[in-house]
Amino acid sequence: MLELVDVRVAYDDTVAVDGVSLTVNETETVALLGPSGSGKSTLLRAMAGLEPLASGRISLNGRDLAAVPVHKRGIGLMFQDYVLFPQRDVRDNVAFGLEMRGDARGSIDSRVDEVLALVGLSGYGSRGATELSGGEQQRVALARALAPTPRLLMLDEPLGALDRVLRTRLLEDLAAMFRELRLPIVYVTHDQEEALAVADRVALMNRGRLDAVASPAQLWSAPPTEFAARFLGFNNIGDFVREGDHAQTEWGSIPVAADAPERGRLLLRPDGVRVDADGTLAGTIRASTFRGDHTHVLVELANHSMLEIDLRGDSPPLDSEVRLAVDPARVNFLS
Amino acid sequence: MTRARLATPLLAAVPLAFLGVFFVYPVVSILALGLAPGGNLDIGAALAVLGQPFVLDVIWFTLWQAALSTLLTVLIALPGAYVFARYDFPGRRLISALAFVPFVLPTVVVAAAFLALFGSRSPFGIRLDHTIFAILAAHVFYNYAVVLRVVGGVWGQIDPRLEDAARVLGASRWQAFRRVTLPLLRPAIASAASVVFLFTFTSFGVILLLGGSQFSTLEVEIYRQTAELLNLRTAAVLSLLQMTALVVLLFAYSRYQQRNAIQQRLLTRAQVARRPRTRKERGLVIANLALMAVLLGLPLLILVERSFAGPNGYGLQNFVALFSTSQRSALFVPPIEAIQNSLMFALIATLICAPLGLMAAYVIARGQGRLASGFDALLMLPLGTSAVIVGFGFLVALGNLPFDLHTSVILIPIAHAVVALPFLIRATVPVLRSVDEGLREAARVLGASPTRVWREIDLPIVRRAILIGAGFAFAVSLGEFGATLFIVRPDAPTMPVAIYRLLSQPGVLAFGEAMAMATLLMAVTGASVLVFDRLQVE
Numbered sequence: 001m002l003e004l005v006d007v008r009v010a011y012d013d014t015v016a017v018d019g020v021s022l023t024v025n026e027t028e029t030v031a032l033l034g035p036s037g038s039g040k041s042t043l044l045r046a047m048a049g050l051e052p053l054a055s056g057r058i059s060l061n062g063r064d065l066a067a068v069p070v071h072k073r074g075i076g077l078m079f080q081d082y083v084l085f086p087q088r089d090v091r092d093n094v095a096f097g098l099e100m101r102g103d104a105r106g107s108i109d110s111r112v113d114e115v116l117a118l119v120g121l122s123g124y125g126s127r128g129a130t131e132l133s134g135g136e137q138q139r140v141a142l143a144r145a146l147a148p149t150p151r152l153l154m155l156d157e158p159l160g161a162l163d164r165v166l167r168t169r170l171l172e173d174l175a176a177m178f179r180e181l182r183l184p185i186v187y188v189t190h191d192q193e194e195a196l197a198v199a200d201r202v203a204l205m206n207r208g209r210l211d212a213v214a215s216p217a218q219l220w221s222a223p224p225t226e227f228a229a230r231f232l233g234f235n236n237i238g239d240f241v242r243e244g245d246h247a248q249t250e251w252g253s254i255p256v257a258a259d260a261p262e263r264g265r266l267l268l269r270p271d272g273v274r275v276d277a278d279g280t281l282a283g284t285i286r287a288s289t290f291r292g293d294h295t296h297v298l299v300e301l302a303n304h305s306m307l308e309i310d311l312r313g314d315s316p317p318l319d320s321e322v323r324l325a326v327d328p329a330r331v332n333f334l335s
Numbered sequence: 336m337t338r339a340r341l342a343t344p345l346l347a348a349v350p351l352a353f354l355g356v357f358f359v360y361p362v363v364s365i366l367a368l369g370l371a372p373g374g375n376l377d378i379g380a381a382l383a384v385l386g387q388p389f390v391l392d393v394i395w396f397t398l399w400q401a402a403l404s405t406l407l408t409v410l411i412a413l414p415g416a417y418v419f420a421r422y423d424f425p426g427r428r429l430i431s432a433l434a435f436v437p438f439v440l441p442t443v444v445v446a447a448a449f450l451a452l453f454g455s456r457s458p459f460g461i462r463l464d465h466t467i468f469a470i471l472a473a474h475v476f477y478n479y480a481v482v483l484r485v486v487g488g489v490w491g492q493i494d495p496r497l498e499d500a501a502r503v504l505g506a507s508r509w510q511a512f513r514r515v516t517l518p519l520l521r522p523a524i525a526s527a528a529s530v531v532f533l534f535t536f537t538s539f540g541v542i543l544l545l546g547g548s549q550f551s552t553l554e555v556e557i558y559r560q561t562a563e564l565l566n567l568r569t570a571a572v573l574s575l576l577q578m579t580a581l582v583v584l585l586f587a588y589s590r591y592q593q594r595n596a597i598q599q600r601l602l603t604r605a606q607v608a609r610r611p612r613t614r615k616e617r618g619l620v621i622a623n624l625a626l627m628a629v630l631l632g633l634p635l636l637i638l639v640e641r642s643f644a645g646p647n648g649y650g651l652q653n654f655v656a657l658f659s660t661s662q663r664s665a666l667f668v669p670p671i672e673a674i675q676n677s678l679m680f681a682l683i684a685t686l687i688c689a690p691l692g693l694m695a696a697y698v699i700a701r702g703q704g705r706l707a708s709g710f711d712a713l714l715m716l717p718l719g720t721s722a723v724i725v726g727f728g729f730l731v732a733l734g735n736l737p738f739d740l741h742t743s744v745i746l747i748p749i750a751h752a753v754v755a756l757p758f759l760i761r762a763t764v765p766v767l768r769s770v771d772e773g774l775r776e777a778a779r780v781l782g783a784s785p786t787r788v789w790r791e792i793d794l795p796i797v798r799r800a801i802l803i804g805a806g807f808a809f810a811v812s813l814g815e816f817g818a819t820l821f822i823v824r825p826d827a828p829t830m831p832v833a834i835y836r837l838l839s840q841p842g843v844l845a846f847g848e849a850m851a852m853a854t855l856l857m858a859v860t861g862a863s864v865l866v867f868d869r870l871q872v873e
Contacts, residue, residue: 076503079496086497
């Protein structure tokens with residue numbers, strides 16, 4: 001189990017990580033999600049011991065890591081764009097951690113074969129590290145991190161440099177492998193799709209701080225903060241004041257649960273709005289994009305505010321007038 | 336045949352003819368003198384020369400002092416290369432430029448600076464002249480920048496996360512360096528070490544001035560056999576040995592470079608370097624800068640200090656004395672005339688060398704295939720000898736030419752041009768190659784005539800190349816010592832020769848004058864480098 005208590009990392013007068021507390025359980029995969037510069041990679045490096053802590057505590061399986069140097073931490077770290085040793089072949093890359101541990105030659109060979117098979121690269125041992133394709137390099141990097149049986153696996157943007165098709169496939173492979181590994185895993189990414197797909201819990205970072213920690217389903221269905229909502233791609237966010245079972249918003253009056261907060265910020269989910277002749281909002285269709293399972297539609301309301309909605313099936317023609325109804329269950333209140 | 340196809344052989348012919356007369360012919364003359372004195376091939380006699388105990392001593396000393404100098408330079412400069420590659424700190428660029436000063440200084444100035452530091456008038460009272468320590472210190476002093484630049488340049492492109500990756504995988508700091516970074520640096524270290532070894536193997540001025548009579552490298556021995564013992568035969572055989580050794584070294588070096596290229600993703604220094612963060616990192620940077628200040632700054636500082644110091648305290652007396660001929664002087668003219676001579680020779684050498692170098696560089700930059708690379712290799716031949724051999728060759732050969740150059744002062748700038756030419760070509764070719772073909776095409780598409788394209792795109796670059804080359808030739812000529820010493824006329828000394836003569840004289844006054852002259856030579860060299868640097872930018 002990995003435990004972070006009030007971790008701060010600072011250098012050159014800038015605070016990269018500011019008071020992060022987080023626990024990663026025995027067999028749990030936590031995704032550190034956030035835009036670039038949010039401090040997630042720095043936090044990862046701090047956990048590995050590659051960045052000194054300004055304050056706070058990191059412990060692994062109950063042991064404080066403060067006095068443990070990088071090379072004694074027993075952590076597997078897969079770097080962004082892999083950082084394979086260019087002068088060594090695949091086998092020697094994977095064997096490096098085992099050599100450092102002082103394993104016997106025979107046991108190194110069998111362990112290398114074992115992890116190469118695990119990542120689907122049996123027989124690649126003598127290939128040069130720089131001759132491989134991006135996807136192959138990614139798997140070598142994973143094999144290299146796993147070979148010395150780490151107590152914690154961390155991955156920094158593991159799919160960042162790959163093309164979309166390959167990413168989708170590898171994402172499934174990784175998710176399946178994480179379930180088998182039964183290790184605490186920290187997965188850093190700026191891509192919300194990746195985070196939601198692989199993680200048991202998502203920790204969202206913003207400017208060095210943890211903005212939200214939640215399961216993928218929770219995070220998606222009820223983003224707790226405005227930053228989380230915007231980061232997940234939602235745009236219908238605005239102020240509201242509740243009066244009984246309706247809330248006054250920039251788009252107009254919408255129905256909400258009677259026990260909702262009095263006032264604040266809310267998110268009107270685009271899939272919670274439907275075209276309905278009895279709807280309370282009126283507007284004009286201004287743009288529509290076909291997205292496969294739904295159509296993303298931009299509506300200009302009577303008061304000239306814009307609203308994004310996702311419609312099942314076809315969109316009404318451009319510039320046609322529509323009335324819209326809001327599902328009160330699909331309104332999220334943000335903190 | 337088109338005009339362009341005719342132009343290339345013509346351009347190639349001129350530098351070839353020049354090198355043929357002023358390099359190949361002298362070298363062949365040395366060959367003849369060494370292997371076939373009197374016209375008959377006599378290898379046995381040559382081997383007998385080499386078998387003498389003193390020759391074996393010279394060979395052994397040449398090798399071990401070069402090896403030890405190289406080892407020390409690499410060990411001392413390696414932390415500097417790391418600091419300059421990995422860290423950003425205020426003044427980094429300026430300090431990096433200043434660190435290059437010792438490298439461009441004439442060896443005579445280097446020797447004078449270390450005599451000021453360690454000689455009989457050392458302000459610290461440390462006597463290390465005529466010891467191996469002074470020689471080694473001087474060698475580290477002017478070769479430090481080679482390792483700093485070559486190794487630092489590569490180090491700045493290696494991903495620092497490679498070491499992080501190794502550390503996470505269980506390697507200690509030292510193991511991560513030894514197992515991951517060092518193998519990636521090895522070609523650069525080998526490259527820098529080869530260059531340092533080459534420079535110290537052919538070290539002449541430093542050994543002659545700092546070593547005293549008990550230390551002799553091959554270079555120094557060639558000079559002594561010629562000038563002091565008038566034993567041209569022995570000097571010729573030693574020259575042959577020297578040339579063979581250098582050719583073998585250069586060949587081994589290029590073979591190694593070809594074999595050891597490691598494919599890797601290179602970063603730019605900007606991606607790698609950062610401000611030092613922890614106290615340890617700041618300490619490392621500061622300690623290294625302090626070391627550089629002592630190693631590179633102190634000798635030059637003491638040189639300047641000594642040049643103003645006289646028996647009656649500080650003043651300009653040493654500089655004033657340069658204007659008069661003292662009766663004890665080993666120079667037959669007021670030392671100040673040496674400055675005039677040096678500037679004139681440097682100007683003529685530049686005028687000879689710059690056009691030749693440009694022609695050759697143009698052929699190499701534009702050429703492709705075996706012919707061009709053969710031409711390239713041919714023009715690098717003077718690198719495979721040394722300044723001393725060029726001077727010795729002139730002495731042996733040029734009396735036999737139909738036009739008698741033997742006693743002409745023009746020989747000196749010609750010798751300087753031969754010495755500078757390979758360096759100048761090396762500096763110019765990359766500039767000429769930097770013309771982007773896409774730029775030319777873009778200009779053509781935009782409607783520029785071929786003349787206009789040449790004027791707008793090629794001319795500025797050629798101008799730059801000429802200035803870089805000219806600056807190079809001028810600076811090399813100013814400081815040239817090894818070749819000059821063989822062919823200089825007693826009444827027309829250059830500044831380095833004047834410094835050497837003054838230092839060879841006993842007495843406080845001569846020493847002060849030598850320091851003053853060395854300070855002036857340093858200033859003139861620095862100024863000429865600055866002027867050409869300025870011209871390039873404009």
